[in-house]
Amino acid sequence: MKLWGGRFEKGPAEQFERFSRSLHFDGRLFFADIEGSRAWARALERVGIFTGDETGRVSAALESLAEEARREPAFFDAADEDVHTLVIRQLAERAGTGVADKLHTGRSRNEQVSLDMRIWLKGEIRAIDEAAVRLMGALLQQAERAPEVVLPGYTHLRRAQPVLWAHYLLAYFEMLTRDRARFARCYEAADQMPLGSGALAGSGLPIDREALARDLGFAAITRNSLDAASDRDFLLEFLFAASCAFLHLSRLAEDWILYSSEEFGFLELGDEVTSGSSLMPQKKNPDSLELIRGKTGRVLGHLVGLATVMKGLPLSYNRDMQEDKEPVFDAADQLRGALDMAALVAATATPRPEAMKQAAAGGWSCATDLAEYLALHGVSFRQAHETVGRIVRAGLAEGRAPEEWTLEQLRAFSPAFETDALPLMRDAQGIRRRELPGGTGPNAVAAALHEARERLGKVSGARC
DSSP, rough: OSOOOTTOSSSHHHHHHHHHOOHHHHHHHHHHHHHHHHHHHHHHHHHTTSHHHHHHHHHHHHHHHHHHHHHHHGGGGOSSSSHHHHHHHHHHHHHHHOOOOOOOOOOOOHHHHHHHHHHHHHHHHHHHHHHHHHHHHHHHHHHHHHOOOEEEETTTEEEEEEHHHHHHHHHHHHHHHHHHHHHHHHHHHHOOTTTOOTTTOOOSSHHHHHHHHHHOOOEEESSSSHHHHHHHHHHHHHHHHHHHHHHHHHHHHHHHHHHHHHHTEEEEOOOOGGGGGGTTTTBBBBHHHHHHHHHHHHHHHHHHHHHHHTTTTSSSGGGGGGGGGHHHHHHHHHHHHHHHHHHHHHHHOOOOOOHHEEEEEEETHHHHHHHHHHHHOOOOOHHHHHHHHHHHHHHHHHHHGGGGGGHHHTTTTOOOOOOOGGGSSSSSSGGGGGOTSSSHHHHHHHHHHHHHHHHHHHHHTTTO
16 A cells, blocks of 8 residues: 555556665554554544544554554564555555545654654653663662772773772762753653644644644644654754763773773672683673673764764755664664663672772872872972872882871971871771762762662652
C-alpha cells in the first residue's frame, strides 16, 4: 500500500524502493504511531470526518495490531515502505479500506513522524533518567561504605592533593545530576505536539490542536507549521545530552581502568564485569569499562552526523531527515546500556584503602597545606609557595619523606613553622582543613553525602 501515487504514471523502481525503505529501523516507532493514530481518529470524529462507530472500529483495530506486534516478533518482517504504511495497510485489512483511507485525512507523514519521534523520545528519556538514578545510587552506596578512605587527587595525572574517596565519587554524582538536568530540558523540547501542522502549511481541518495535545499527553503544541515539519532540534539536543553523559561515563571508565591496574591498585573490579585472556591465565581485563569508553566515540559521531545532515536543509521537510532515526535510536540504546553497566561496575567494585592511603601520602601532596599554613602565619603566599618548593626539593634530593621531617628542619626554611605544622605532613591530615561547603573535609563530605542522598530520594519519585 502506498500513501501516494495518483500523480505518477509509473511506480517506483524496485531499486529505489530498497534504497528508501525504512521499516527495518523505524519499526520501533510502531507503538507511538498507533497512539498518535488513535488520537487522530478521535480528533477527526470531533470535526465530523469519522462517525463514533468508525472511530471505535479504528481504535479497536489499532489495539489489536498493537497486541499482535507485542506477541509476534515476525510482525515487522513486512515489505512496507515504513512504519506508517505498515499501520495503514494492517488497519485496512482489519477495519476496512474505507476507514483506513479516511484516517489520513488532514494528516501528513511529515507531522506524523515528528509526533512519533517525540512520543518515543519522551519514553526513552524517562528510561535513561531511571538508569542514571540507579548509577547515582550505586555511587552513593560506594561512598557511604567507605566515608573515611583517602584517595590521591590528581591534576595532569600527577598526585596533587589528597581527597576523600567519597568526595571523588560525589564528583561523578554531580556530573550525572547535570546530565539529568540536560535530559529534562530535552524532554521539554520534545513535549510539543506537532499534529495539525500538515505537510508544512497547517491542516485545513478545524482541528482543536490544544485538545489533541492534551489527549496525547503533551504539554504544548508547536507554534509554527513550517518549523514543526522540519524541526529536529529536539533530537540534536538529545544527542548532545547523550554525548555529555557518555563523556562523563568515559572519564569514570578511564579513572577506574587506571585505578584497578596493578600500577595503581586502588580498586578491585568485580568478576561480574571483567573478562580473562584466551592466552594469559593471570589476566583480569576491565572490558566493561573499555566498552563504555569506546562507545563514547560512537555516540559523539551520531551527534556530528545528524548536525551535518541538518546544516544546509531548506525549509521545510526533506527526505534527508529520514537519517535522523538510526543515530538517535542507537544513542539511546547505547546510553541506557552504558548507564546500567556502569551501575553494576560501581556496585561490585571493592576499594583498596591501604593502597589509596599510601599513594595519597606520597609525592609531597601535603605541600599546598604547608604553603597555606605559612600564609595563615603571616607569610605572603608567593613567598610561602617558594619556601615550600625548596622544602620539597630538599626532601627529594635527600630521600626524606614528609613524615620524616622535624620541626627544626622545617624552621631552617621558615621560622613561621610551629609544632602544629607537623601533623600536616602525616597521613593526609590536611584534608581536615578543607571543610568549606564543596570541599573534601570529612564534615563537608558527610554533609554533601547526606544532601545528595536526600536529592536522589526526591528526584527518584519525580520523573520527566
